[in-house]
Amino acid sequence: MSITSSCKRCGTCCRQGGPALHGPDLALIRAGRLQIDDLITVRRGELAFQPLGRCPEPVHHEFLKLAGQGSTWCCAFFDETTKGCRRYHHRPMACSVLDCTDTGPLLDLAGQDLLTRFDCLSADDPLLALIRDHETTCPCPDLETIGRQLEHPATKAALLADLEVAVSRDLAFRSQVAASHRLSLARELFAFGRPLFQLLQPLGVQASNTPAGIRLALNSR
Numbered sequence: 001m002s003i004t005s006s007c008k009r010c011g012t013c014c015r016q017g018g019p020a021l022h023g024p025d026l027a028l029i030r031a032g033r034l035q036i037d038d039l040i041t042v043r044r045g046e047l048a049f050q051p052l053g054r055c056p057e058p059v060h061h062e063f064l065k066l067a068g069q070g071s072t073w074c075c076a077f078f079d080e081t082t083k084g085c086r087r088y089h090h091r092p093m094a095c096s097v098l099d100c101t102d103t104g105p106l107l108d109l110a111g112q113d114l115l116t117r118f119d120c121l122s123a124d125d126p127l128l129a130l131i132r133d134h135e136t137t138c139p140c141p142d143l144e145t146i147g148r149q150l151e152h153p154a155t156k157a158a159l160l161a162d163l164e165v166a167v168s169r170d171l172a173f174r175s176q177v178a179a180s181h182r183l184s185l186a187r188e189l190f191a192f193g194r195p196l197f198q199l200l201q202p203l204g205v206q207a208s209n210t211p212a213g214i215r216l217a218l219n220s221r
């Protein structure tokens, strides 16, 4: 939400999703104005909307963004009752430059000096080892390529079988770490991003938990 006089406080920009965080926003985290549990990691390989983008694009460098509300991307700090920002005086940089009548400054900022989870943790934070372990064990696949491969009947079944293994491994890792380190869901989303099965949903892949384990199926399109 902009600070400019042209802002009508409609809330549309905040409902479309919280901002990505940039270098200067690290000061908000260090001052305790933002907690890491307010943030979600978007990993390399995911598909994500760029500011003002109309369709999701491949993520080449991971970044952090403000978490959403419930299952939506509506910014966690957006107050629907007042159509206002609960952190207005300490909002991230991308929010302070956003003016929907002049999107140039936001587009200039997009992709620049993006913060990652590694910027937010001290060198001795035990989460670091877990994050690296997760990246090694459960790297995020290239979802753009997977989306294309799912279009081909000849390769679809084998690909879904491979993805079932990857989804199961990712869920098992999260479950084990959540139990052993008492991670909240918010901390898990900061540390490891969203589970693979959620990332596959926009590609039409639905996961179900069966007695035989995780099974994936493609929605008819």
Ligand code: SF4
Residues within 6 Å of the ligand: 001, 002, 006, 007, 008, 009, 010, 011, 012, 013, 014, 098, 099, 100, 101
């Ligand atoms: S910046 Fe534009 S979209 Fe966002 S709240 Fe203001 S008027 Fe609405």
Ligand code: SF4
Residues within 6 Å of the ligand: 001, 002, 013, 014, 017, 018, 019, 066, 075, 076, 077, 078, 079, 084, 085, 086, 087, 088, 091, 092, 095
């Ligand atoms: S931090 Fe505030 S201004 Fe920025 S998207 Fe969230 S609710 Fe809107």
